Amino acid sequence: MTSVLIVGAGPTGLILALDLARRDVGVRIIDRSAGFPRTSRAKGPNPRSMEVLADLGVIDEVLAAGSAPLPMRKYRNRTPVTDTDPYEGSAPTPDAPYDRSWLIAQWRLEEILRDRLARYGVRVELDAELVAIADHGNSVTAELADGTSIGAGHLVGCDGARSSVRKLLGLPFEGKTSEDQLMVCGDVELTGPDRDHWHQWFDEDGAVLLCPIPGTGSGWWFQSVPEYAADGAPLPASLDGFRRLLTRYTGLPGTCLTDATLLSTYRGNERMVDRYRVGRVLLAGDAAHVHSIAGGLGMNTGIQDAFNLGWKLARVATGRSGAALLDTYEEERLPVAAWTLDLASDRLRATLDAIKEPGGGLDAAVSRETSGLDRGYRWSSLSPGGPGTPAGTSALRPGDRAPDAPCRDAATGEPTRLFEAFAGPHFTLLGFGAESARALRHAETDHGEAVRTYLIPSPPHPADQVPPHPRTLLDEAGHAHAAYGATGGHVPALVLVRPDNHVALLATATDSEAVRTYFDALAR
Structure with missing residues (x-):
């Protein structure tokens, strides 16, 4: 019996399979198609999805296989009217390395993800049509059209808008x-x-x-x-x-x-389910929500569903957390799906209004919101304190996307970034200032490989004043301190970052107990 069976081998299913495989979770992924599609469909990942692809180790291949968004040439009565670049004036920033979506055929993106997945010994099983699901309470059995059965600890439907999994669960697709x-x-x-x-x-x-x-x-x-x-x-x-x-x-x-x-x-x-989980069966991507294509949010919302679910499903599958952790997947992603339906509808209205006039076009669908960079989970039960958490001058709160920042590795002198520290299946604990070193050591002792700790001394960094720590990052330009509000007298000197690169906890430099309490709650 496999730990997780994924139904559907599009980007959502492949991202989830890849995230689970790199966590050493047994996973199988099946698809009803007889062969891999060579069609383009979605036009590419948005900036937040680019961050996900970077964490999974495939961003270089994606960048090489695609292209930056092209300027849009608008015509009226067959005559060129104007050229518009919706990203004109935009550029990467220290906290966000990707400032625009990337054009790549969906079949090519899927090929890249399948190749990466194969490195973990997992391959998509084709011509495997799901016809029945049985949830036994402690496991799931999937029945295929050819008469074979697959046993799994959990089953995830990533099989698109016409999802067989959703239909077999009897979930309404309201809208x-x-x-x-x-x-x-x-x-x-x-x-x-x-x-x-x-x-x-x-x-x-x-x-x-x-x-x-x-x-x-x-x-x-x-x-x-x-x-x-x-x-x-x-x-x-x-x-x-x-x-x-x-x-x-x-x-x-x-x-x-x-x-x-x-x-x-x-x-x-415009449709969505009212539940993402029924017992040991879950839904992700278009199987759970569909909406207007304006803004290019469909595939991207599915990718981000998968990235939210992966680390949680892995913890439950390996016994490090109870099944209740899976409830936070719905708690966090269902509101995002509802918000995405509204945003896509708004972008569609803006586009339909724009094209009434010569020079109007699809650039009207592009906005800061369609980048995915501002989506967080402040309301989540995994965000203790939420909006009320003391955070000095920082606007950052538990549940927010964790910002990037350029740093330098104190041991090697090589440039690096916070996103490189976050990449992988672990939690990350950042300690700002020398006084946080003791709390970092306690976290390593308490949680082992589940947490990777980094000390970020306050700049400037004279060589004889950098406190010893196995992983020390020098924030020479102060971007990390600024992004995490670690300036001034009353600041969150400890920042715990989830495996999906959202802030889990903000605490003072010496508050080892806050980190311990968070993981104790996660284990229930």
Whole structure:
């Protein structure tokens, strides 16, 4: 029997499998498809998902396989009106190394994740269709269409909007489908337009959008309003239809478009479950929530679901925490799903308003909120004290995303970052100032490999005044102290960071008991 069975091998399922595998948790991942898709679908990870991919060790491959977002060229009546870069003026900051989303075909991202997962000896099992689930109280049995059974400690449905897991659980998928928000989509082979722009033809009666797919010579994402039959019914997506739409809105000859795959009709859906967990079965990603594509939040919300769940499921599966820890997955991510539905709807309204005027386009869907960097869990039971925690001059609170900062390794003299310290399956305890060294030693004694401790002396750092500690980071520019509010007289000198890089606890420099109490509660 495996510890965790994951149903669905898209980005959500692969992220979860990879996070569990690196924690030495037995995991199997199955998918109903007979082969791996070669279609593009989602356009890429947002800044917060980029941080997740960096933690999992695949960010270099993702950056190499994709490209930065392209400037958007908007047309009216087939004539270029304006070029817009929604990220103009934006740049990485000390606390956030990724300031924009990254364009990469979903099939390529999945390939990178599968390759990384294979290093842990885990491979996706294809042609495995789930048809029944039995929860026995202390285990789960999954029945497949071919008559085989898989036993597991827990089962996670990452199998998309038409989730078999959700349907087998009998969970309602409440919300609405907007039949007036229709779009035909596909991956196309096309020659003609330059590949340095995301081309957007918006007219009063419709639109065609073409975005180059990175890593291809002539591949494009194609999106358009549908064609309609004489009776007003929308016609299904087709190669000939795409050619007609291309000529109608862009003026390009239909013969430029030589092939089309992943032909689909998109309808605006806003739906979510009211529970993420039923006994030993959980849901993540589109299996739990779907919403407007505006802002590119679908795949990203699923990735962040998986990253929230991974460390919790690992602790429960290995007996280090009780099953109640899994309740915090729903407690933290269900409100985020509801917020995401609202945000996607808001970004869609902003886009529909923008395209009414020449020069308006999809840049209206991009906002600070769509980066994912401001999502936290201050309300969570895993965020003791929450908004009321004393934190000096810092706005940081338990539950917030833990900021990055450039530092220098005191032992080697090499530059490093806080995110490099956080990366991996452990909690991280930061101690600001020499007086925190004793608390760091106590944490290592009490919790062993579960916690990695770092001493961050207050700058400046004369060589003879750097206190001894196995892991000491020099904050020469003061960015770490500023990001964590460790300045002034009354500051949180101890910062415990969760494995998913959110702040777990803020405490004073000598408060070893606060860290011990947190882990005692986590073990229940």
